[in-house]
Amino acid sequence: MNIREVVIISGKGGTGKTTLTASLASVAEERRILADADVDAPNLALLLHPDETDRQPFFGMPIAKVAREQCTGCGICEKACRYNAIHVQDGKAVVDEGFCEGCRVCLYVCPEQCISLKTIERGAVRRGDTVLGPLWHARLNPGGENTGLMVALLRKEARKEAQTSGVSLIITDGPPGIGCPVTSSVTGADFAVIVSEPSKSALSDLRRAAELCGILTVPFGIVINRWNLSEELTETIKKTCGDEGWPVLGTIPFEEKIAEAVGAGRIPAVEMGNVLPELWHAIQKTGRLKI
């Protein structure tokens, strides 16, 4: 079984990745598995309303822990900490778990050697059934952050399920930006859809996202969302894509009925009309997803 994975990214946040991910999934003919790799703001579940079937705790990076009985309250750790995350209170060092970055400097400087690292539960990796297929997503506790590790974990689970259940398509809703979690979402994917919009910052972020795909040798194409908000900037984006040889897969107009559907927690597949199946067809063709 050959599994094909499409990841939706954007560089700039708020261009419509999640809406497009859910909409594309709704027009794909084949069975599919969805993954929400935007763990800082997981919102695919808001459109898909999953029935939870599985939940595993997720352990984040290890942070400092003080053995109170050995601590003399000397304060050396407090002076050494660059994150202002450890303070002497009532004669003992206390770690502020929200600030600790796990850099280990306190372990290094502590004369009593009474500080160690412990991993703490940062959230959960979850699986749910939705009308469009299984959804792998995650929820972080406050203070937790999305990481390359978490994205790798979600993609691994989605792939494992695809293999065991004979599903050939995975659609991943990627995180915004081009940092660690994005690299982790794109690497090894079969095709990346970069969602842009007619704004100056979106164009600059589109360029960075395209460069990342180039480095990771993942073929990609561009969708311009809400193209009619500025026809002039849409033309600029199209021209840039033409000059760079980046395929434009299609454009989606801004329409109030689309915004209303999303606002009401519905996938705006009907509202998008013919644009959507045409877009999916272009993705399949450009990404050579059918073999």
Place this chain on the structure above:
Amino acid sequence: MACDTENREAENMIRIGVAASGKDEASAVADRFARAPFFIIADEEGNVLEAFENDAGAEQHGAASKALMTLSQKQVSVLLAPRMGPNALGFIKQANMDAFCAEGLTVREALDKYKSSSLEKINK
């Protein structure tokens, strides 16, 4: 540093690190580099010297630099991987390492193809 270089020349070795999905040469090259489950180290002739679990895969961030630090401490200067991210590329440039694309191959095939110079270089 000078001493290191001499040792390397004396033993006349280039060590190859392969990102692998398993511990032996029959296993596939991993589908990602920094979070590969294992690394297999071989000499220039393709003889496997060592296989070890990649603990960098458990890092939240910066898996590439940790994996490459371990590999360079083991005197690896050539990497066989499916592809590399921006941080890994920055590291290998600084460390004078080279990386070659071995996507879809087994570790054995990758080592053989490296020996016959038929792998494409990733860092151009």
